[in-house]
Structure formats: C-alpha cells, structure tokens
Amino acid sequence: MISFILMVNKQGQTRYSSYYEWISMEERTALESEIIRKCLSRSELQCSFLEYRGYKVIYRRYASLFFIVGTKPDIGCGDDNCENEMGMLEFIHTLVETMDKWAGSICELDIMYQLEDVHFLVDEMVQNGFIIETNKTNILRPIALMERESAKADSMFR
Numbered sequence: 001m002i003s004f005i006l007m008v009n010k011q012g013q014t015r016y017s018s019y020y021e022w023i024s025m026e027e028r029t030a031l032e033s034e035i036i037r038k039c040l041s042r043s044e045l046q047c048s049f050l051e052y053r054g055y056k057v058i059y060r061r062y063a064s065l066f067f068i069v070g071t072k073p074d075i076g077c078g079d080d081n082c083e084n085e086m087g088m089l090e091f092i093h094t095l096v097e098t099m100d101k102w103a104g105s106i107c108e109l110d111i112m113y114q115l116e117d118v119h120f121l122v123d124e125m126v127q128n129g130f131i132i133e134t135n136k137t138n139i140l141r142p143i144a145l146m147e148r149e150s151a152k153a154d155s156m157f158r
Contacts, residue, residue: 001083001129003055005122006068007111012036015065015111016118020129021072031055039066049085058088060096064108067092091131095122098136102143117143 007016014032023031035052039059042050050057059068069092071083099106102121103114111118124139125131133139 001072002069002088002126002131003072003129004068004070005126006032006036006066006070007118008036008039008066008068009108010040010064010066012040015108016115016122018119018122018126020126035068035070036066039068048089056083056085058085058092060089060092062096062106065106065111067096091125091134094134094136095125098125098139101136102140120146 001020003021004017004019006014008014012033014036017032019028031053035055035057038050038052039057044061048059055070055072057068057070059066061067069088071088073082096106098121099110099118102117103110120143121139124142125133
C-alpha cells in the first residue's frame, strides 16, 4: 500500500505531497525532510530503493524533479513489505508520462502553478493508497472535462 507520494526539486523543496495514512504534522515534516535528504544524497549509481523507518522508499529522478513513493506493509503481508519495487518504479514512470501528456513537458513550474490539477491527476491514479488506474486516456478524461467546463464558464461571464 502506498503511504505517501512526494515530488521534490533538486534543492530539496517539496512541490507536491500526498499522504494516504494519518501522520501528525510534526512527524510528517521530519519524515519528509529525512527521506528527501537521503534520496538527494544518493548517487545515480546507487539503486532507487531504500528502507527507512519501516517504509520502503522508491524514487526516480526526472530532469530537476524527484518523484518519491513510500510504501508500508499491507495487512495480509504481516511485517514484510510485499510491494514490488519495479512495479512502483513503473507507476512513477506512468505518472510522469501522464503528466507529460497533460502539460506538454512537465516541469517544476507546472506543478507549482497548477497544483490543484496535479492533485486531481494523482487522485485519478491512486485512491486510499492503492493504484486504481494506469491508462493515461482514462486518467486525463475527467481533467479535460473539468478544463472544458471551466473554459465555458469563463466565456459566459465575458
């Protein structure tokens, strides 16, 4: 089960965060900063998986952004984290491809200035910590409908 998704720039500034389990704000900021520091300090020659504080952390760097996914063991797995690391890397890649299709070529500014749309996009893919959709067309259809209706409403008042 996915516990959190983070999008972070090379300076360690969080541009997007989404949590699928309750964590207090103090613990959340501490966990975030420690995980970001660990991911940023690793070289490109090291693998993209690490375990930290009971979380299995999978990350991938695309241009100036790090996409970080943290998972915890499911109820049926006992203490072992049964999440497939390669599957999570593929999920990150699908997320980036979907964002590229939506925004042209995704960059940090797209995430910052269209944060609500990024939340909608990720929410179409992940609900309650489980990946529910990976088809780019199905993910982007509701967002395109919202943008089209928003444009209609804007043109009505001009």
